[in-house]
Amino acid sequence: MAKTHVTMTVNGAQVEGLVEPRTLLVHFIRENLQMTGTHIGCDTTHCGACTVDLNGMSVKSCTVFAVQAEGAEITTIEGMANADGTLSALQEGFRMMHGLQCGYCTPGMIVRAHRLLQENPSPTEEDIRAGIAGNLCRCTGYQNIVKAIQYAAAKQNGVEFKEAAE
């Protein structure tokens, strides 16, 4: 099968590769680019573990062909830290609020929450829950993931995060 040449920008760096048209974006990222932070969970567009940011949209990279991402700007979990290597507000929030247990869903959660906070810098709890409805976590019951995103929103807005009483 003839291969197609693709170029895209991933976490600020120009990358290229030869792919079959049927190569899924998540496989291009994990296998060609050897960036394995983006996880494959369900492989059926449900779980959101493979979420990456593509041209300003959160997308499930198991359901996009690499050829469709020709020329795209992509950000993965590897591109989420601050430029100086310190943790971003979201990463810090997941750490401080214990927003993960096994960690498998976490890259997708953080990449999705990043776009959510770009679009809605001061989300309500309901906005957050609706905003991460495409990301499944089988460990935490979501409480601490919601808190982690609230923590990051507060930090980005320069206000003190107060945990709601339970």
Add this chain to the structure above:
Amino acid sequence: MIPGQFDYHRPASLAEAVHLMATLGEDARALAGGHSLIPMMKLRLATPAHLIDLGGIGALKGIRRDGDHIVIGATTTQHDLLASAPIAEALPVLQEASRLIADPQVRYLGTIGGNVANGDPGNDMPAVMMALGANYRLEGEGGAREVPAAEFYQGAYFTALEPGELLTAVVIPVPPAGHGFAYEKLKRKVGDYATAAAAVVLTMAGGRVATCRIGLTNLAEVPLLADAAAQAVIGTDLDDASLQRAAAAAMAIMQPAADGRGSPDYRRHVGGIMVQRALKRAAARAS
């Protein structure tokens, strides 16, 4: 899961896409958001030899007003609909339905054209389009034609689209100001297809229903326009007896499949409830 092999085409214009569709015939499938097609390809339930990616055709994307109609390009996404001020003002039912489709990631890529052209009885937009009295614009090498949503669906995954044709836009008559609307969808969880769903678009005059159209999702092999149910409430103030007559008339045309969402009897039962809820909520919103 890896899909089967295919040749990838990315036309830059609608003319080029239509030419490819005509030339490649039934071996080709159009690729829009891909969120119905790619999962089917991964399961090898779809094995097209050619994919024609519509993503590079700017003319297929966007929302515009054309007199008393709104024309929505086929590759306009659910996310675009949710972000659109003209849609919020003129066709809020599309936003209510979009919010109930899948999840945020899917809505960034899932398109209105894919949703209505796919022919999956679980897709939400077809019943909404029937309730709105929308037409679909179909274009092939022989020219363009418009088909009413209510006449488009022939069976599960069988539609009025001929080989070589593309659905390029939906054309929706703008409902009158003060119309009432609702899309009531029962589903097991976020992201699921409907166990049963009902779309209602109506107008009220003097406390009584003046006009009404009702569409039903996932309650037969095709989306249904529930004409008799709508007739049962026109002229009434939606008293309990009228609501029950409407539900019974809608249930009479439902032929739901048995699947993980429930037995046919159960789905017909909740289908009737969705009709009643949608009617009540639409009427409460009308002025």
